[in-house]
Amino acid sequence: MSWFTILGMAAITFINRYAFFAQWLRFQPNKQMIRFLSFSSYAILTAIWTPIVFHFDPAQGFSYAGMDYLIATSLAVLMAVLKASSIIIVIVSTIVFFVLRFLIFV
Amino acid sequence: MQQSKKDPKLLSKQEAPKHEVSVVVFLRALLDVMPLSIAVIPWGILTGAIAIQIGLTPWQSQMMSLLVFAGAAQLSGMTLMAGSASPWSIFGTTFVISSRHLLYSITFRQHVSSLSLSWRVAIAFVLTDEMFAVSQTHTQRTGKFSAFYALIVGFGFYAVWNLATLVGILAGEYFDNIGALGLDFAIAATFIAMTFDKIRQWPIALTMLVSGIASILLKPYFADSYIVIAGLLGMFVGYFASSGKSPKNQNDELKGKNL
Structure with missing residues (x-):
């Protein structure tokens, strides 16, 4: 099962990379399609991280993973908006997260 | 006599491949991609550690970085695997998230469409956000695309990514209770860093x-x-x-x- 998933993912990423290198391919995407695709990473990456921090339950409504998640996420967002380099954002906010998680909100 | 000596040289020059294979270009490529390679090390380690955490074997974890070679796709695929999603839903997510590579593929098309199949396959295999960015900068700086340069940038980055994954796998094997650490926050932080600047x-x-x-x-x-x-x-x-x-x-x- 895991092997099947891994090999399938490998095939998909390779096809997306190779797609327009194929010489037989005559298809040229139009400007609209390129513009649509240009939003894909922002949309998907956001869709992945938000449910890590915020939860929704049909019966109980909204909640969040914990104060440690909430504070460290806010810090990461603030740093990113202020255009800190991504490696600094990840290191600083993760350190703050671990300090909160294991030293303060134990 | 002189004429006949010159002729083969002229011919060989004309037939020389578009990609100049040289030590200078090789070193330049590795040097240019180095800052991005260093920056990706923590993410490679994270990817390896999370792969172990969600229950992949060390071999599977390493093969993921060796074959899939796409950080965001690997992290999201593993997030779904941990929630025991079906392979088909993981494939759907992988397709959408790696569809941005189609944009790079379109951009490179004009430069690579005349190359041989093996060159095109090799360049496509190591086509990442980082390789695209570095290679585009090189093309703008020198005024022409170098397939050899792009390939070395890509494989240099590939080597670092896989070594970092290996470190993460070893760390994940070493620490028993890696699940309680809250490594999923690092995924959130990574993706926030990659998106909020825009x-x-x-x-x-x-x-x-x-x-x-x-x-x-x-x-x-x-x-x-x-x-x-x-x-x-x-x-x-x-x-x-x-x-x-x-x-x-x-x-x-x-x-x-x-x-």
Whole structure:
């Protein structure tokens, strides 16, 4: 099962990379399609991280993973908006997260 | 005599491949990609450690980085695997998230379409955000695309990514209770860092708002496919938000630029 998933993912990423290198391919995407695709990473990456921090339950409504998640996420967002380099954002906010998680909100 | 000596040289020059294979280009390529390679090390380690945490074997974890070689796709695929999603929903997410490579593929098409199959396959295999960025910069600087340069940038980055994954796998094997650490926060931090710097462009801000909220709301109902559905919703919103400019507004913008 895991092997099947891994090999399938490998095939998909390779096809997306190779797609327009194929010489037989005559298809040229139009400007609209390129513009649509240009939003894909922002949309998907956001869709992945938000449910890590915020939860929704049909019966109980909204909640969040914990104060440690909430504070460290806010810090990461603030740093990113202020255009800190991504490696600094990840290191600083993760350190703050671990300090909160294991030293303060134990 | 001189004439006949010169002729073969001229011929060989004309037939020389478009990609200059030289030590100088090789070193230059490795040097140019080095800052990005160093920056990706923590993410490689994280990817290896999370792979172990969600129950992949060390071999599977390493093969993921060796074959899939796409950080965001690997992290999201593993997030779904941990929630025991079906392979098909993982494939859907992988396709949408790696569809940005189609853009790179389109851009490189003009440069690589005359190369042999093995060159095209090799360059496609190591085509990442980082390789694309470094290679495009090189093309702009030198005025022409170098396939050899692109290949070395790509494989240099590939080597570092896989070594970092190996370190993460060993760390994941070493620490027993890696699940309690809260490594999933690092995924959130990574993706925030990769997206929020463009929040000032309002179509992107709308895209993120819609896909973020939709994803939280849809997760209880579509455990398999919430990422793809929320992502596509956000992409549509961003697309329509960026197309709503009237000709008049565009003229105003142009005037502003000229001033």
